[in-house]
Amino acid sequence: MSRLMQRLDALMQDSDEPGQITRLYLSPAHAKAARRVQGWMREAGMTVRMDAVGTVIGRLACADADAKVLLLGSHIDTVRDAGRYDGNFGVAAAIEAVDRVRAAGVALPFHVDVLAFGDEEGVRFPVTLSGSRAAAGIFDPAALDSVDDNGVSLRAALQNFGGDPDAAGGARYERGRVLAYLELHIEQGPLLEVERLPVGVVTAINGATRLLVSVSGAAGHAGTVPMHLRRDALAAAVRQAGLSQAELVATVGRIVARPGAANVIPGEVEFTVDVRAPRDAMRQAALADIRRRMSAVAEAHHVTLTTGRSHEAAAVACAPWIQERFAAAITAEGFFARFLPSGAGHDGMAMAALCPIGMLFVRCRGGVSHNPAETIFEADAEIAVRVLQRVLTHFPAE
Amino acid sequence: MSRLMQRLDALMQDSDEPGQITRLYLSPAHAKAARRVQGWMREAGMTVRMDAVGTVIGRLACADADAKVLLLGSHIDTVRDAGRYDGNFGVAAAIEAVDRVRAAGVALPFHVDVLAFGDEEGVRFPVTLSGSRAAAGIFDPAALDSVDDNGVSLRAALQNFGGDPDAAGGARYERGRVLAYLELHIEQGPLLEVERLPVGVVTAINGATRLLVSVSGAAGHAGTVPMHLRRDALAAAVRQAGLSQAELVATVGRIVARPGAANVIPGEVEFTVDVRAPRDAMRQAALADIRRRMSAVAEAHHVTLTTGRSHEAAAVACAPWIQERFAAAITAEGFFARFLPSGAGHDGMAMAALCPIGMLFVRCRGGVSHNPAETIFEADAEIAVRVLQRVLTHFPAE
Numbered sequence: 001m002s003r004l005m006q007r008l009d010a011l012m013q014d015s016d017e018p019g020q021i022t023r024l025y026l027s028p029a030h031a032k033a034a035r036r037v038q039g040w041m042r043e044a045g046m047t048v049r050m051d052a053v054g055t056v057i058g059r060l061a062c063a064d065a066d067a068k069v070l071l072l073g074s075h076i077d078t079v080r081d082a083g084r085y086d087g088n089f090g091v092a093a094a095i096e097a098v099d100r101v102r103a104a105g106v107a108l109p110f111h112v113d114v115l116a117f118g119d120e121e122g123v124r125f126p127v128t129l130s131g132s133r134a135a136a137g138i139f140d141p142a143a144l145d146s147v148d149d150n151g152v153s154l155r156a157a158l159q160n161f162g163g164d165p166d167a168a169g170g171a172r173y174e175r176g177r178v179l180a181y182l183e184l185h186i187e188q189g190p191l192l193e194v195e196r197l198p199v200g201v202v203t204a205i206n207g208a209t210r211l212l213v214s215v216s217g218a219a220g221h222a223g224t225v226p227m228h229l230r231r232d233a234l235a236a237a238v239r240q241a242g243l244s245q246a247e248l249v250a251t252v253g254r255i256v257a258r259p260g261a262a263n264v265i266p267g268e269v270e271f272t273v274d275v276r277a278p279r280d281a282m283r284q285a286a287l288a289d290i291r292r293r294m295s296a297v298a299e300a301h302h303v304t305l306t307t308g309r310s311h312e313a314a315a316v317a318c319a320p321w322i323q324e325r326f327a328a329a330i331t332a333e334g335f336f337a338r339f340l341p342s343g344a345g346h347d348g349m350a351m352a353a354l355c356p357i358g359m360l361f362v363r364c365r366g367g368v369s370h371n372p373a374e375t376i377f378e379a380d381a382e383i384a385v386r387v388l389q390r391v392l393t394h395f396p397a398e
Numbered sequence: 399m400s401r402l403m404q405r406l407d408a409l410m411q412d413s414d415e416p417g418q419i420t421r422l423y424l425s426p427a428h429a430k431a432a433r434r435v436q437g438w439m440r441e442a443g444m445t446v447r448m449d450a451v452g453t454v455i456g457r458l459a460c461a462d463a464d465a466k467v468l469l470l471g472s473h474i475d476t477v478r479d480a481g482r483y484d485g486n487f488g489v490a491a492a493i494e495a496v497d498r499v500r501a502a503g504v505a506l507p508f509h510v511d512v513l514a515f516g517d518e519e520g521v522r523f524p525v526t527l528s529g530s531r532a533a534a535g536i537f538d539p540a541a542l543d544s545v546d547d548n549g550v551s552l553r554a555a556l557q558n559f560g561g562d563p564d565a566a567g568g569a570r571y572e573r574g575r576v577l578a579y580l581e582l583h584i585e586q587g588p589l590l591e592v593e594r595l596p597v598g599v600v601t602a603i604n605g606a607t608r609l610l611v612s613v614s615g616a617a618g619h620a621g622t623v624p625m626h627l628r629r630d631a632l633a634a635a636v637r638q639a640g641l642s643q644a645e646l647v648a649t650v651g652r653i654v655a656r657p658g659a660a661n662v663i664p665g666e667v668e669f670t671v672d673v674r675a676p677r678d679a680m681r682q683a684a685l686a687d688i689r690r691r692m693s694a695v696a697e698a699h700h701v702t703l704t705t706g707r708s709h710e711a712a713a714v715a716c717a718p719w720i721q722e723r724f725a726a727a728i729t730a731e732g733f734f735a736r737f738l739p740s741g742a743g744h745d746g747m748a749m750a751a752l753c754p755i756g757m758l759f760v761r762c763r764g765g766v767s768h769n770p771a772e773t774i775f776e777a778d779a780e781i782a783v784r785v786l787q788r789v790l791t792h793f794p795a796e
Contacts, residue, residue: 189622206621210660222649222672223604223741224587225765251620253660255653262608262651262670262708272660274620310660343621367623 004096004385005378007040011076011092012084020372023078025119025130026054026157033076037091037116044099046114052167053139053158055131056116060098062108069173070108070395071181071355072098072388073115075131075347079123083374089362090184091116093381097388109397110179117347124148124157132350137172144168173354179395180322181351182358184384186376188344190367198380199387200338201326202359204278205349206249207315209287211273213294217303219259219267230265231302248277248286249343272310278341280315316349322358329390333383344369360387402494402783403776409434409474409490410482418770421476423517423528424452424555431474435489435514442497444512450565451537451556453529454514458496460506467571468506468793469579469753470496470786471513473529473745477521481772487760488582489514491779495786507795508577515745522546522555530748535570542566571752577793578720579749580756582782584774586742588765596778597785598736599724600757602676603747604647605713607685609671611692615701617657617665628663629700646675646684647741670708676739678713714747720756727788731781742767758785 014033023029038048041058074090094114122128133139144155155165217231251274257266277283298305327337348357362384365375412431421427436446439456472488492512520526531537542553553563615629649672655664675681696703725735746755763773
């Protein structure tokens with residue numbers, strides 16, 4: 001087994017829950033994992049530090065101290081009962097690529113920083129992307145007052161971890177000194193597997209809108225109210241649910257009919273609509289279309305429609321020129337360069353406030369993630385590292 | 399206020415729950431209501447008895463002891479927190495009509511029995527129609543072993559009530575000696591109100607089939623799985639839900655999507671389909687159509703469909719010649735004779751095993767029933783009594 005895969009297996013031990021992988025932001029397991037990652041960084045010839053919000057940063061310094069810096073990274077926190085690759089792979093693969101560049105004796109014309117963020121999943125506190133937000137200079141100090149389920153504030157947890165809450169604002173990289181942020185990540189979707197490709201170039205992190213739709217009609221006896229006199233909320237609601245649009249994804253994940261008895265016409269139906277797309281205009285157009293269709297059905301069925309927005313995130317594009325560099329490296333490795341959007345969120349969403357971003361996806365089995373069954377192939381991991389190594393080696397210093 | 403409406407108001411007092419109308423089979427409230435109804439029957443010149451299963455029976459006897467008997471009736475049990483007219487109206491109106499026939503000095507060529515059944519709603523025990531089943535000779539002795547929520551058996555409750563469980567089989571009328579069973583009931587639907595009619599002739603008690611449909615697909619991340627790779631159970635299921643057929647009613651009253659999170663593609667969806675129609679062939683054709691449509695959608699979406707039948711009741715037709723007599727009486731009273739099916743079940747379903755049945759519906763406000771807001775108009779109640787009086791007066795003795 002390759003060193004990269006061995007390291008990812010070893011990292012499983014750093015868990016807050018025995019028998020599973022659960023590594024929450026600023027927890028004892030996070031501290032252990034941070035030390036382990038620092039060890040890998042040192043082996044790769046990097047100098048190591050931790051920033052004010054707990055991000056582990058290893059630097060392969062350039063001879064020219066005034067050179068700009070290229071950021072690589074991902075996160076080492078996990079969801080509860082996680083798989084071993086989500087986030088962790090990107091950190092370990094970045095260290096592996098840097099080690100190979102150094103071992104090959106290549107003198108890069110820029111510093112390389114590998115960042116191991118600690119709060120991408122946002123599981124412990126009701127905030128997320130704390131590490132990448134701090135690095136990007138968009139950390140909101142109000143987040144320090146948020147508390148976990150045990151009443152521990154982010155501020156207190158940071159102090160206990162050895163961080164410095166009051167210096168969180170100073171953890172930012174200087175804009176204009178950063179060349180780009182590159183991240184390797186498992187796809188968390190099935191596309192590369194279906195198309196039999198080891199890696200893919202990410203075009204954008206999809207924007208997302210989540211709607212909560214309420215449909216109010218009139219409840220009634222399932223047997224005695226004729227169809228033409230019904231104001232049947234469920235009939236109206238569900239006709240909307242299956243819509244599908246090219247290039248975007250729409251999901252009705254939750255639906256409730258009230259009162260919810262087999263022999264009562266539902267008077268009230270509530271369902272969620274989750275819409276994601278790589279471009280904001282595409283998502284907005286789809287939302288407008290969805291609203292138009294829902295209104296038409298509601299009108300036809302004499303029910304009242306209320307739509308609330310519970311979540312909204314703009315799409316974050318990966319820099320086209322970085323996409324091209326990833327694509328060229330993939331082609332050089334002998335594979336077809338597949339471009340695909342990211343349906344899930346990543347640290348790059350925050351880093352895009354600082355610099356151009358680029359992402360490379362690695363095939364994962366069955367598209368399964370956030371699950372102990374998460375699996376990648378050793379051969380794919382190797383291809384991903386080689387692609388990153390190529391991109392790194394030829395990355396422009398300006 | 400008319401005597402009929404006053405009696406229905408007074409009957410509200412006989413409740414198992416203070417402040418609401420709840421009168422369960424064989425309860426103290428049922429016993430009180432039975433005594434009250436017996437009093438009304440005596441005032442109307444009837445001889446009174448109670449059969450083995452607690453049905454109160456008043457007889458206006460014919461001079462010819464060997465004459466056949468015409469049965470009128472409805473039920474005096476209620477659902478929990480009920481309205482005051484469901485069932486009770488049919489009993490009080492029948493007594494009122496009999497009283498008027500007697501007061502008018504009309505000598506009918508048959509006996510008239512008014513039956514006040516005690517178990518139409520089936521709330522207390524997991525059986526229903528105990529009174530009408532016993533009268534019709536189709537009471538299943540196994541029902542005596544069923545128990546209520548407190549572990550009291552129907553047998554023990556009957557003994558305590560003054561009934562005779564072992565004689566339940568003997569409560570039946572002799573087939574061939576019964577002319578018909580006629581019942582007045584509130585519509586429990588909105589049709590007569592919408593059409594501005596006080597009463598309507600029931601054509602049939604609808605048959606009903608209840609299906610539990612399970613749709614299995616594959617759960618997944620709402621953001622990362624492209625639409626063309628989804629096996630999206632909810633999208634498939636809900637497209638079926640709004641179907642509507644002429645002349646029958648179909649209801650999707652309950653729907654569950656699992657796991658049920660806004661950001662997860664549902665892998666499993668379950669929903670109920672309740673289909674009712676006045677003729678069995680119509681219901682079966684509709685069910686076949688529904689199954690065909692569901693299968694087509696399931697196939698298109700690559701999901702697996704499982705359909706279970708949780709309830710099945712055949713339609714019970716009202717005798718056409720009795721429908722005609724009700725219609726003639728309505729016309730004679732100056733109203734349009736509207737024929738409509740009954741979406742809800744009634745004691746007539748059991749009585750049809752004994753003799754021809756007929757039903758007259760009375761308009762109720764907003765179609766609301768099984769609810770304290772249940773309302774009928776005094777004028778409509780009067781019209782209904784007059785219609786029944788006409789039918790009674792001219793009913794054929796053979």
